[in-house]
Amino acid sequence: MDVETVEQSDLETSDAGAEVLAVTGRARRASRKLAGANRAWKDKGLRAIAKALVGAQAQILLANVKDVDAGRENGTSAALLDRLTLTPERIAGLAGALENLATLPDPVGNVVRGQTLPNGLRMRQINVPMGVVAAIYEARPNVTVDIAGLAIKSGNAVILRGGTAAAHTNETLLGIVRDALESVGLPADAVQSVDRYGREGANLLMKARGQVDVLIPRGGRELIQTVVANAAVPVIETGEGNVHIFIDASAKEEMSVNILLNSKTQRPSVCNTVETLLVHKDATVTSAVLKALADAGVRLHVDERVALLVPAGTVSFPATEEDWATEYMDLDLAVKMVDSLPEAIKHIRTWSTGHTEAILTNDLANAEMFIAEVDSAAVIVNASTRFTDGGELGLGAEVGISTQKLHARGPMGLKELTTTKWIVQGEGQVRG
Amino acid sequence: MDVETVEQSDLETSDAGAEVLAVTGRARRASRKLAGANRAWKDKGLRAIAKALVGAQAQILLANVKDVDAGRENGTSAALLDRLTLTPERIAGLAGALENLATLPDPVGNVVRGQTLPNGLRMRQINVPMGVVAAIYEARPNVTVDIAGLAIKSGNAVILRGGTAAAHTNETLLGIVRDALESVGLPADAVQSVDRYGREGANLLMKARGQVDVLIPRGGRELIQTVVANAAVPVIETGEGNVHIFIDASAKEEMSVNILLNSKTQRPSVCNTVETLLVHKDATVTSAVLKALADAGVRLHVDERVALLVPAGTVSFPATEEDWATEYMDLDLAVKMVDSLPEAIKHIRTWSTGHTEAILTNDLANAEMFIAEVDSAAVIVNASTRFTDGGELGLGAEVGISTQKLHARGPMGLKELTTTKWIVQGEGQVRG
The missing domain is CATH 3.40.309.10 (Aldehyde Dehydrogenase; Chain A, domain 2)
Structure with a gap:
């Protein structure tokens, strides 16, 4: 299916569309549970994932070898093969990054501004999770774990679309992440993938306005430009640096x-x-x-x-x-x-x-x-x-580097995966 | 010209496209001048516009009568005619709002965060103008002055596309605003309009990625949904409230x-x-x-x-x-x-x-x-x-109420018309 031919209405009419809509629905429900989880619980989830990754090292490497072998047969360049390849050290690195995330402050609940107004209303604007974050990226399996961790820490559910060349590795990683979340009582559906729908899955995500709160493309120029040009959902453009x-x-x-x-x-x-x-x-x-x-x-x-x-x-x-x-x-x-x-x-x-x-x-x-x-x-x-x-620059973790001006510009940390909510409390005030 | 048929490439190939591209080019140059203007200079511009509006009251009312008469002949509803109508009191109100804007702090230059890093680098993230802001709105001539004032105060150039039903009034207001800016040495091209290109002008603005930094639709549901669905430039969705x-x-x-x-x-x-x-x-x-x-x-x-x-x-x-x-x-x-x-x-x-x-x-x-x-x-x-x-809620001035989660949510003030810039200063530091 061509990018141009996918419309919002396809989410309801095509088979894959209906299934992606089901994925976004599960993500929305999971995001509500995650938004209510306190920092200790989310950090427990991150540490559980880190431990599970190290424990499942052999299984991950086995899946990864399939992808790397297939890539070599298809004549993938040495640089791309290197990005695709996982090693025990790289798996340990992924686990270490999750452990580090667990040490960072929770961006959710931070008070951006607040005051008591002349009429006695107490007003505060606080950071809250975006809700459902989607990520479209290329054949770098580390992004799968990386983005999942950042999303969980910031209280968001995430829907992933990784490169087909890393399909076996990503599927394995996804299973490990979901099992680890469930083991601590967090919703497995906080991390899902639409990889089984191929390019159509990516295209449907781009059109899922109202279902996906923000879409982050991570990869080369062509990927990012395709997403920016075709998405109906809000996008954060990352990466190009001349x-x-x-x-x-x-x-x-x-x-x-x-x-x-x-x-x-x-x-x-x-x-x-x-x-x-x-x-x-x-x-x-x-x-x-x-x-x-x-x-x-x-x-x-x-x-x-x-x-x-x-x-x-x-x-x-x-x-x-x-x-x-x-x-x-x-x-x-x-x-x-x-x-x-x-x-x-x-x-x-x-x-x-x-x-x-x-x-x-x-x-x-x-x-x-x-x-x-x-x-x-x-x-x-x-x-x-x-x-x-x-x-x-001291952000602790990086979601990517935004080259757009809206919402986030430059290095993005956990805070950039949140939005805000205004909370106004009174005792009967009305407007004069 | 249909919305769907306008593409980025039309900016270069159609006649109106070339002219809108010239408008955005002039806006970009004006935005650079305005970004370098300090608060006192910008406030002087706002007060000059306020004074000019009151001084040109007769001229404005004359132009407005043409629009209102035409609206009445076309069978425009009483509610819409009321929004279209200017009176001496309403003109005084617009001038007063500009005077009030001049009393507010400058959002530009505000330090969002900053620290000295362990390696001695001094890092600060500061608010800077977006650059070129565009606004598409309906037949409410007050928005013309309102958005122009907010853009100037926040250091942005603005490109306006108002409703055709207010064309005479908007043209008159635009001339007054531009003359007033020039009278204090600020660039007249900080406030421009694409009204003379009709709907095509609006469509071209929506596609001007790279030329327009943010587009704000102000009006009813249909207008906002059309902009959101068709824009290739970043949009801040405003207003719908169930x-x-x-x-x-x-x-x-x-x-x-x-x-x-x-x-x-x-x-x-x-x-x-x-x-x-x-x-x-x-x-x-x-x-x-x-x-x-x-x-x-x-x-x-x-x-x-x-x-x-x-x-x-x-x-x-x-x-x-x-x-x-x-x-x-x-x-x-x-x-x-x-x-x-x-x-x-x-x-x-x-x-x-x-x-x-x-x-x-x-x-x-x-x-x-x-x-x-x-x-x-x-x-x-x-x-x-x-x-x-x-x-x-104490924001001093309101750009609109955002119902999206990216960049701004809820009431938007002057700060929401800015982005940020990271400034890093060292004495030869390199990364280890």
Whole structure:
């Protein structure tokens, strides 16, 4: 079934539609039970899942081997196979993340604002669970456990649609998670999947307005754009990062070299890695930075002026407009020389995806101008772009990094999986 | 042009599309200027608009008469004609609201959270303007000034699409607002309209992903549902209120009578007015409440058990499922008897639009259960439902009342027209 042909009405008329509607109905009922569960109970559930995952290690690895073998036969790339593969260490890591979640404060019940009004009404606005969260993601089985844990901690039921390539692993993980929830008296239906309905399941979730309170796509550009373009339910867009660093004329050499190396090479495949370097024409550190990057194996895609500064013996590539637009997610970096800070800001406005941009400078006015004028989720002065991360910024756990402006922007923690409720208490007040 | 046939690509290919794209481009540039304007400057702009409106009163009334006359010829209802009509008092009211906005704190720059991280990085998350806000609304010219003022105060540019029936009035108001902005050095393009492109203009705005940061529909159910179903840009759903009050067995008579009269009759045409009354079978106050409502001219739509309690001589109507679903916005009230609080909660879950629900009770456990289990934007204990209002709850100004869970829920103030930006400052920190 084509994405365009699925409508809200299909939820009632098609067979899969009726079944997905049944899934969302069970999720809604489970979400009500979970919303009433206190922190101790939810944490008990998280710890039970962690223990069950470690206990079922052999079963998980067996299922995972099926998926990995099938992937290898289908010619899946080494990078994707790596993301698909679970090991005893990775399973222990998943369990550890759940244990960590159990140590975090409960986002539910937090008072956002409150006051006693002049007429004596007591008003407070508190965080409450969203209700039913849905996640559509690719063949990364760790996301299955990760999102389930975050949803439970924030009091939400979750409906999962994972990549078909991880079907065996996800099915096994789902069974373990559901059994563990039941073992502590929490509803198993707090975590469900629509994987058995294939792509139609994903499409139906996107149209389930009123049944799904928020949909979070996690994966590559194509997945996210498909979801954003087709969803009728509210979506939080995550992830795309065409990240820039601007080296100002006053930037210091050692700091610039360290930050560029860290921002580009520490983990090139993630969204907060730098993709374009802008250098001021009067910056004295450019040659040293380019040399350090080339020595670290970075392929430089440079404009004509930067080409003159590339160290002798280093192969570089002429940059085109495509380079300014590309999120390489690899050891590639586009480099462009600009005449001024405003020119750098203009380039960023044209090409950035609004994720993270950094300035390296010793000029206070320039730092302030960059902070004020760059309209991205995170703006960094004199530090690595790799810090745009929920864990690094103290959120404790990360749901994803939002590149939209509505509801959540930048790293999302547990709080971003909640909404609010206004509670007004009086003793007979009426409006005059 | 049909809603369904407008796609993102039409923004580039159709003539109106190219012009709307030019409008959004000018809005983006104006938004950058406005984002950099401090509070004093923005407040100066608001006061200049207020003064200009009062000064141009004759011109506004002349334009308004054209719209009202045309409406009368077209057979527009008296209620809609009333909403369309401006008077010297109403113009003074609009000016007064702008003066009031100028006295409110600036939502921009507010620090949401901040800390110094273990590695010495200083992190803060601050409120910043959304950028470009769009509003689609019906023939209420007051919304033109109202939304323009809220957008300016929160540092956003706004693109308006008002109802065709108010075209002359809106065009005049727009000219006055733009001239006033220019008179204080703020960009006139911070407030623009796409009214000259008719319905196509509205459709193109809904598809302008990346150009419009948030779209707010203001009006009746049909308008809001059309926008929600067709928009590709983020939308904040506002307004629909199928509001319930539950009278518990322990409710006191005087309080119940006062709250029902206020909730139903003080202003029946607005979204926070009560539409369904649920009465506990053991409540002793039901007859008195029904009598007071009937005496106040309320038409009662009652189930069989309630019919027995309707005062002699009062005409009532048998309630059907349609009554449970209806937002009358008039002097009508559906009344149903329930056997228990859980049955009342179940009814609310089935029929509520998630706007506001209230319980009248003297039982603490029941009040707590109602607060915990009713999943609406506002939950009220022993007070009128008319208090779900930004002004009443201390927000200073109200953008609308959100009935969705993402970004904003319940009354929205200036803060809800902002997003956040993470600012991270270091001295060379890299990630380990």
